[in-house]
Each structure stands twice: as C-alpha cells, then as structure tokens.
Amino acid sequence: MEHAYLGVDVGSISTKGVIIDRENNLLASQYIWTQGNPIGAVKELLGLLEGQFDKTKYKIVATGATGSARKLVGTILGATMVKNEITAHAVGTTTFYPDVRTILEIGGQDSKIILVENAVAVDYAMNTLCAAGTGAFLSSQAKRLGIEVEEIGDYALRSTHPTQIAARCTVFAESDLVHKIQMGHPREDIIAGVCNAVAANYLSNVGKGKKILSPVVFQGGVSKNKGVVAAFERALGCKVIVDPNGHLMGALGVAILAKKGSKRQEFDFSVENMDFRTREASCGQCSNHCEIICVYRGDELIDAWGNRCERGERVH
Amino acid sequence: MKHSAVTVGLPRAMLYYRYRILWSVFFQELGIRTVISGPTDREILEQGSVLAIDEACLSLKIYLGHVRALVDKCDYILIPRVASLGRHRDMCTRFQALPDLVDNLFRNSGQRFLSYNVDLSAKRDEETAFLELGRALSAAPKEARRAYRTAKKAELAHHKARVQKQEQLCHQEGLKILIAAHSYLVEDPYVGRTVTDYLRSAGVIPLRADLVDRDAALKRGMELSPTCKWELSREILGGILQRRRDVDGIILLSAFPCGPDAMVNELITRRVKGVPMLNLVLDSQTGTAGVETRLESFIDIIRLKEGKL
Numbered sequence: 204m205e206h207a208y209l210g211v212d213v214g215s216i217s218t219k220g221v222i223i224d225r226e227n228n229l230l231a232s233q234y235i236w237t238q239g240n241p242i243g244a245v246k247e248l249l250g251l252l253e254g255q256f257d258k259t260k261y262k263i264v265a266t267g268a269t270g271s272a273r274k275l276v277g278t279i280l281g282a283t284m285v286k287n288e289i290t291a292h293a294v295g296t297t298t299f300y301p302d303v304r305t306i307l308e309i310g311g312q313d314s315k316i317i318l319v320e321n322a323v324a325v326d327y328a329m330n331t332l333c334a335a336g337t338g339a340f341l342s343s344q345a346k347r348l349g350i351e352v353e354e355i356g357d358y359a360l361r362s363t364h365p366t367q368i369a370a371r372c373t374v375f376a377e378s379d380l381v382h383k384i385q386m387g388h389p390r391e392d393i394i395a396g397v398c399n400a401v402a403a404n405y406l407s408n409v410g411k412g413k414k415i416l417s418p419v420v421f422q423g424g425v426s427k428n429k430g431v432v433a434a435f436e437r438a439l440g441c442k443v444i445v446d447p448n449g450h451l452m453g454a455l456g457v458a459i460l461a462k463k464g465s466k467r468q469e470f471d472f473s474v475e476n477m478d479f480r481t482r483e484a485s486c487g488q489c490s491n492h493c494e495i496i497c498v499y500r501g502d503e504l505i506d507a508w509g510n511r512c513e514r515g516e517r518v519h
Numbered sequence: 520m521k522h523s524a525v526t527v528g529l530p531r532a533m534l535y536y537r538y539r540i541l542w543s544v545f546f547q548e549l550g551i552r553t554v555i556s557g558p559t560d561r562e563i564l565e566q567g568s569v570l571a572i573d574e575a576c577l578s579l580k581i582y583l584g585h586v587r588a589l590v591d592k593c594d595y596i597l598i599p600r601v602a603s604l605g606r607h608r609d610m611c612t613r614f615q616a617l618p619d620l621v622d623n624l625f626r627n628s629g630q631r632f633l634s635y636n637v638d639l640s641a642k643r644d645e646e647t648a649f650l651e652l653g654r655a656l657s658a659a660p661k662e663a664r665r666a667y668r669t670a671k672k673a674e675l676a677h678h679k680a681r682v683q684k685q686e687q688l689c690h691q692e693g694l695k696i697l698i699a700a701h702s703y704l705v706e707d708p709y710v711g712r713t714v715t716d717y718l719r720s721a722g723v724i725p726l727r728a729d730l731v732d733r734d735a736a737l738k739r740g741m742e743l744s745p746t747c748k749w750e751l752s753r754e755i756l757g758g759i760l761q762r763r764r765d766v767d768g769i770i771l772l773s774a775f776p777c778g779p780d781a782m783v784n785e786l787i788t789r790r791v792k793g794v795p796m797l798n799l800v801l802d803s804q805t806g807t808a809g810v811e812t813r814l815e816s817f818i819d820i821i822r823l824k825e826g827k828l
Contacts, residue, residue, distance in 0.1 A: 271812070286815075286819070287812045287815045287816040287819065288812070288816075289812070289816035289819070289820070290815075290816050290819040290820070290823070293819075293820070293823065294823075313812075317820075323823055323824055324820045324823050324824065325795070325820075325824055326795050326796075326820070327795075327816070327817075327820050328798070329813055329816070411788075412788055412789055489560060490560045490561055490562035490563075491560045491561045491562075491709070492561055511713070
C-alpha cells in the first residue's frame with residue numbers, strides 16, 4: 204500500500220478537501236459549501252473524496268485540518284495536524300510556486316497577504332477583526348443584485364465604465380451601492396465597481412505599506428472571481444496568477460504539513476457514518492460564564508474547549 | 520503610626536497598572552487601608568459597558584466596571600486626574616476626564632470619590648498633587664510628603680526591577696515577541712493576558728515595550744516621532760527602538776477604539792521596518808478564536824522564516 208495524506212480546510216463559507224500522495228500529486232479533491240454546518244459539510248466532503256479515491260492502492264496515514272473550524276473538524280477526523288489557514292496557505296503555495304513573492308488571499312470572512320522570499324514567508328498581514336471586503340461581502344451584494352456569486356466575474360468583465368463605489372468600509376460601500384443602483388447605473392458597471400472596491404479595499408487595508416512584488420499568486424474563494432482578478436491586475440500593474448487549484452491551497456498546505464509532521468494515524472472513512480454533535484455549556488464556576496463547546500461522538504464526549512481556566516474542565 | 524478607619528478603593532484598571540505601587544505604599548504609609556477591585560471578568564466588563572457611552576474604549580468600559588464593583592465597599596474610591604507630565608507629555612483625554620466622568624456617572628450612588636490632579640501644563644506636579652490628596656485625608660503635610668517620597672521611591676525601584684527582569688528575558692534562548700501595548704491592556708487578566716498566556720503556551724517569550732527605562736524611552740521615542748505628544752505612546756515608541764534588535768517580532772496590541780493607538784500604531788507600521796509585525800485590536804468579543812488564529816499564524820510565520828516549524 205502506498206501512503207496518502209488527507210487535508211481538510213473548513214472555512215466559514217466553503218469546505219475543501221484533498222488527498223495527496225508522497226509527491227504532492229492530487230488523488231482526490233472536492234470543494235463544497237459549508238452552509239453553516241461544518242460537521243455535516245465534512246461528512247459530505249469525505250463521502251465525495253472516498254468516491255474518487257483508490258482504497259486498494261493507497262492508505263491515508265496522516266490527516267490535517269485547517270480553516271476557521273479546524274479545531275472542531277480536527278477532533279472529528281482525529282487529525283494528526285491542526286494548523287491555522289495562513290500557515291497552510293503559505294506552505295501550500297510555496298510548494299507549488301517556489302518563486303512566489305506575494306500571496307494575496309481573500310476568503311469568506313478573512314483576507315490576508317503573505318510576503319515570501321526564497322520560498323519562505325517573511326511577513327504577512329491579516330484583516331483586523333472586521334470582515335470588510337471579503338467573500339461574505341461579495342455574496343451578499345450578489346444576492347442584492349439578484350445574481351449568483353459565481354456569475355459576478357462575467358458580469359464585471361462586460362463592463363466598460365465601472366461605477367465608483369466607496370471602498371473604505373463595507374457598510375459605506377453597501378449604502379453607496381444601493382444609492383448607485385437607484386441612480387440607474389447599469390448592473391454590470393455596478394458589479395465591476397464592487398470588484399474594484401474589493402481589490403482597492405484589500406490593498407488599502409490588508410496590503411497597506413506592504414511591498415507587493417511579482418510573481419503574485421491570488422487565492423481563496425474570491426480568486427475564482429475574474430472581476431476581482433482583473434481589478435488586482437489593473438491596480439498592481441502586473442500579472443496575477445490564479446492556480447486552478449487555488450481554492451484548494453489551504454487543504455493542500457495542511458495535507459503537506461500533515462505529511463511533514465511526525466504523527467501517524469491511519470484515517471478511516473467510517474467517520475462519515477458516525478453521529479457527531481456539539482453542545483454549548485455555560486460554565487457557572489465564576490462570573491466569566493465561559494461558553495464551552497462539547498463535542499460528542501454518539502454519547503461519548505470526545506473533546507471540549509472554550510474555557511478560560513481549568514475550572515471549566517469540570518463542566519461538560 | 521496611627522490607623523484611621525478610612526478605606527480607599529482602587530479600581531484595578533487603567534492607571535492602576537502604572538501607579539499601583541505608588542498608591543498602595545502612599546496609603547499604607549498614612550495608615551489608610553486600601554481595597555482593590557477583583558480581577559476583570561465578564562461581569563465587570565458588562566457592567567462597565569452599560570455605564571459607558573458607545574464610543575468609549577474597551578479599557579474605559581473595564582475601568583467603569585471596576586469602579587462600579589467598588590461602590591459601597593469603601594469610604595472613598597480613588598479616581599486620579601493625570602493630564603500632563605510636561606511639554607509633549609500629555610496623557611490621553613480619558614485620564615484628564617476620569618474624575619468628572621465618574622462623579623457624574625455615579626452621582627446618585629452616595630459613593631464618595633477621592634482625586635488628585637497632576638497637570639504640569641498648569642504647573643501642578645505629582646508631589647503637590649499628593650500633598651493635596653493627603654490633606655483631603657486629614658494627614659499632616661509633613662506626613663503626606665514623607666509618605667509620597669517613600670511611595671515614589673518604592674515605585675521607581677519596582678519599575679527598575681521589572682525592567683531588569685525584561686533585560687534577562689532578552690538574553691534568554693528562544694523565540695521572543697515584543698508586545699507594544701498600554702500596561703492596562705496587556706496586564707488585564709480578561710483581555711490582554713489571554714495574549715501573553717497564549718504566547719507562553721506556544722513556547723514564545725513575551726517582552727514588553729513599556730517595561731523599559733522611562734526617561735531613556737521618552738527621549739528615544741522622539742526618533743520615531745518628534746511631535747508625538749502622548750506620554751505613554753512615546754514610552755512605547757522608545758521601547759520598540761530599544762528592543763527591536765532583541766526580538767523576532769512585534770505585536771501592536773490595542774483596545775478598540777483607542778485614539779492614540781489608532782494614530783501611533785499606524786506610525787509604527789510605517790516607520791519600523793525589517794521586523795514582522797502583527798496589529799491586533801481587541802474588542803469585547805468573548806470568542807478568542809480570531810485572536811488565536813492571528814497569534815498562531817504570526818508565530819508560525821516567524822518560525823517558518825527560521826526554518827523551525
């Protein structure tokens with residue numbers, strides 16, 4: 204049996220999974236919506252990956268989890284590596300693009316920039332706790348304009364006169380957008396304006412003061428939006444590379460990290476049929492009232508977190 | 520020494536973290552008992568948030584919660600006014616306004632407050648202020664002066680010892696990250712302490728930009744900005760210059776929406792180059808996931824750079 208490695212990236216909007224071999228070749232990959240249900244999404248994801256995967260030839264010996272639900276998903280999968288998505292993206296991208304200098308990343312609720320020298324991340328920045336100009340903003344604006352989020356790019360590229368949208372803050376951008384709609388600006392111009400606003404917002408907030416050098420790789424769900432890619436290319440004056448697997452880069456990165464890690468634990472697809480549930484318990488041991496998340500497999504408590512001190516460990 | 524029956528309450532917030540030795544020794548020398556509010560917890564923050572206007576910073580909300588916790592627990596609560604320590608040495612307007620703000624918010628509580636006023640722009644130095652504070656507590660001027668000088672000596676010695684501890688940490692092996700933050704944020708057990716605790720649990724040595732020789736830091740701070748007028752910010756600016764060669768990264772930790780930090784942290788990110796920097800703004804969110812993601816990745820990036828992940 205050859206060794207394989209599973210990487211799962213569960214974000215606020217989408218859930219991504221890959222299985223790779225020793226040489227980082229993709230054996231299986233999948234991208235689905237999280238839909239506010241990370242456990243359900245992971246189970247569905249595993250079912251889809253299992254269908255693409257040759258179990259007679261390979262066995263999964265290490266599993267990595269990343270994304271904002273990494274802790275929960277790591278527990279469910281029995282992951283050997285749980286890493287934040289920034290590190291996972293940096294590792295994934297530099298593996299496939301060793302000469303990359305700048306990684307732009309815009310996800311559902313986070314956006315970040317990673318600066319790379321000699322295949323090593325040397326500096327990075329992330330949006331502050333405000334989610335301005337991320338995928339969540341794009342999908343809510345798509346909904347407002349009555350189109351699918353996947354169609355935004357095509358609409359934007361048809362525009363010849365993108366509408367100016369105030370980019371500094373999502374709340375202002377949204378009210379400006381509503382105003383422009385009512386003024387009668389054509390829909391594709393407004394959509395192109397929104398894409399420009401996302402790029403401008405990113406460069407002035409997250410990319411502020413950072414020297415963006417080429418080659419530039421753009422990833423995260425928003426990189427699938429051709430309108431934003433074009434806006435970045437215009438603003439930066441250089442080509443912006445979007446890998447066909449850019450949306451999987453976090454999952455790939457954490458699979459590579461799991462491969463490089465020392466822990467080994469054979470992965471069993473039967474977890475997709477197990478019953479997992481979570482419960483929130485409020486710790487009453489002191490006035491902090493920590494919100495503790497308890498994760499159960501069947502009736503068995505397998506993990507819990509969220510307590511600020513050891514007193515919370517008794518509350519399950 | 521005669522003991523009076525008077526008790527003075529000290530809210531464990533804001534300038535408490537800077538002046539706790541000065542205050543406690545001063546009152547102790549005068550035979551006055553002090554009560555300190557408990558460590559910040561969710562209830563204190565919630566109580567304070569109810570009392571504060573929306574625009575108040577997180578630290579002020581916490582402060583008001585501590586004042587609230589001391590009401591009826593002591594004869595007086597100490598609410599100092601520290602406005603200016605000299606030219607280009609102003610304190611944030613919060614510290615100028617605190618006594619009036621608290622008086623007004625708690626005017627129907629029946630609680631009595633005690634204050635002192637340090638304002639070098641009006642030629643009122645700290646010693647004069649403490650003599651007046653002594654007078655308000657019916658201490659003889661000579662006694663009050665002696666108590667102040669003893670307390671000041673203790674405060675300086677305490678700070679010096681903390682600075683020396685930092686110097687030792689600087690020479691320890693391991694990943695070191697400098698936290699540039701106000702003491703009342705980074706030392707607060709409910710907010711800032713979660714950051715230092717996390718760093719330690721990840722095997723990182725946290726250092727503090729504000730725990731440096733203050734006079735030297737004030738002077739060096741001018742190198743980064745000759746016009747920055749905030750005392751505490753200037754100390755931090757100087758502290759960054761003093762320590763940047765000893766650390767692997769800098770975290771700019773700020774309480775939302777801190778006015779001075781909004782300006783000064785921007786200045787730092789523009790003028791301090793060549794060292795990884797993380798800008799972290801803390802609000803009253805109870806979830807720590809966002810903060811942990813940022814800290815974890817910041818540490819990873821530094822370790823990746825050194826090839827040690």
